[in-house]
Amino acid sequence: MKTLVINSGSSSIKYTVINLEDQSRLLTGLIERIAETESLHRYSLSDGSTQNAIQPIANHQQALQLLFATLSSTKVVGNDGLFCIGHRVVHGGEKFQQPTLITDSVLAEIANISPLAPLHNPANLLGIEEARRQMPDTPQIAVFDTAFHHTLPDYAYHYALPANLYQQHGVRRYGFHGTSHAYVAKQAALLLGKPLQETNLITLHLGNGASVSAIANGVSVDTSMGMTPLEGLMMGTRSGDIDAGIIFYLSRCLNLSSQAIENLLNKDSGCKGICGENDMRAIHQRAESGDQSAQLALAMYAYRIKKYIGAYFAVLGQVDALVFTGGIGENDAWLREQCCENMGLFGIALDSENNQSPTRPSGLISQTNSKLAVLVIATDEELEIALQANQSLSIKQ
Ligand code: ADP
Numbered sequence: 001m002k003t004l005v006i007n008s009g010s011s012s013i014k015y016t017v018i019n020l021e022d023q024s025r026l027l028t029g030l031i032e033r034i035a036e037t038e039s040l041h042r043y044s045l046s047d048g049s050t051q052n053a054i055q056p057i058a059n060h061q062q063a064l065q066l067l068f069a070t071l072s073s074t075k076v077v078g079n080d081g082l083f084c085i086g087h088r089v090v091h092g093g094e095k096f097q098q099p100t101l102i103t104d105s106v107l108a109e110i111a112n113i114s115p116l117a118p119l120h121n122p123a124n125l126l127g128i129e130e131a132r133r134q135m136p137d138t139p140q141i142a143v144f145d146t147a148f149h150h151t152l153p154d155y156a157y158h159y160a161l162p163a164n165l166y167q168q169h170g171v172r173r174y175g176f177h178g179t180s181h182a183y184v185a186k187q188a189a190l191l192l193g194k195p196l197q198e199t200n201l202i203t204l205h206l207g208n209g210a211s212v213s214a215i216a217n218g219v220s221v222d223t224s225m226g227m228t229p230l231e232g233l234m235m236g237t238r239s240g241d242i243d244a245g246i247i248f249y250l251s252r253c254l255n256l257s258s259q260a261i262e263n264l265l266n267k268d269s270g271c272k273g274i275c276g277e278n279d280m281r282a283i284h285q286r287a288e289s290g291d292q293s294a295q296l297a298l299a300m301y302a303y304r305i306k307k308y309i310g311a312y313f314a315v316l317g318q319v320d321a322l323v324f325t326g327g328i329g330e331n332d333a334w335l336r337e338q339c340c341e342n343m344g345l346f347g348i349a350l351d352s353e354n355n356q357s358p359t360r361p362s363g364l365i366s367q368t369n370s371k372l373a374v375l376v377i378a379t380d381e382e383l384e385i386a387l388q389a390n391q392s393l394s395i396k397q
Contacts, residue, residue: 003386007088008127018386027076031063064130084139086389089124091117092144099392102140141389148178151219175223177205181213183384184325184377202312207326208236214312234304236278239269271297302338321373347371
């Protein structure tokens with residue numbers, strides 16, 4: 001049951017081959033800087049050996065050719081072939097609420113949705129199209145970042161805008177990082193020893209992008225990202241929530257074009273905008289050496305998470321666990337402490353010692369008398385995509 005998972009971005013492709021029988025990674029690779037003169041291909045095998053090569057890779061077609069050549073040259077995929085290929089697709093709109101077997105018409109519909117995610121879906125499609133050319137006989141399944149949030153109630157997904165913008169143009173909250181929220185929710189329920197359908201959670205995915213979800217009885221009922229992955233928490237380079245009026249001010253008073261404003265909000269804002277740095281480890285280093293802008297970025301980052309936690313307690317009423325995941329959520333003990341400080345009102349009591357070194361892969365970092373559990377769970381989006389792709393095929397058969 002070997003499954004290839006492909007995450008095709010605009011300038012890089014991440015891939016991994018997973019054996020679902022024991023969930024082991026047989027091959028994990030990254031092709032970076034596609035279309036630059038010095039593209040980089042790195043991969044590692046299950047025996048720990050790694051390879052790095054710098055070579056020109058002109059486009060996604062060449063990158064995918066290299067990927068499939070590597071599957072054969074490493075003998076990871078031999079005569080037994082691949083059971084299926086799972087593709088990460090960022091935006092599934094309202095149409096795609098489940099993992100979906102890719103056909104020509106599905107591809108056309110994903111392309112139709114691309115205006116909702118112009119930075120992501122076109123790159124996802126390039127990967128899918130080439131993978132289908134290379135492996136036409138292998139079932140390929142699209143797994144959507146938005147799908148987990150299709151259960152949001154209408155009062156949570158509507159924006160207070162003219163109704164026809166939703167009806168005719170799909171302007172609504174979709175939410176993202178769904179694969180990660182879904183994965184850690186399942187893990188959290190296992191750890192709590194409760195059926196997922198009876199578990200209420202607040203899941204915090206804190207990586208370069210960041211989002212929080214309110215999960216009631218196992219399904220997403222609210223989430224901080226919106227129609228695009230720009231809304232919500234403060235992120236590495238994205239602003240998160242701002243007053244929409246700022247956009248008109250930037251346009252009117254600074255004469256910025258819509259493209260310039262989009263770039264500013266997506267690439268030059270968030271932590272980077274406040275302190276010039278988007279990598280959380282570097283921000284901590286600067287804050288510790290007295291840099292006030294880095295200290296401000298950290299304070300804002302934690303404060304905004306805390307506001308969402310409070311809001312989602314109100315949404316859920318009763319919460320079984322608060323779950324931290326993503327590069328920052330899994331590793332940043334200081335931030336977790338800040339987010340849980342003075343939250344006794346909600347029954348949160350962190351165990352400072354466990355918080356410093358949570359046991360992996362899943363760690364309880366709350367005190368035994370805490371009304372709800374605080375968990376650190378390593379996310380695994382590739383595994384979740386592989387599981388969902390396989391499950392959708394077995395349901396079809
Ligand atoms: P992506 O969203 O691209 O998948 P990750 O989930 O890997 O990103 O998260 C990247 C972020 O995690 C970076 O800001 C990085 O600095 C942060 N990070 C990684 N390790 C640590 C650590 N030990 N302490 C604080 N932040 C960390």
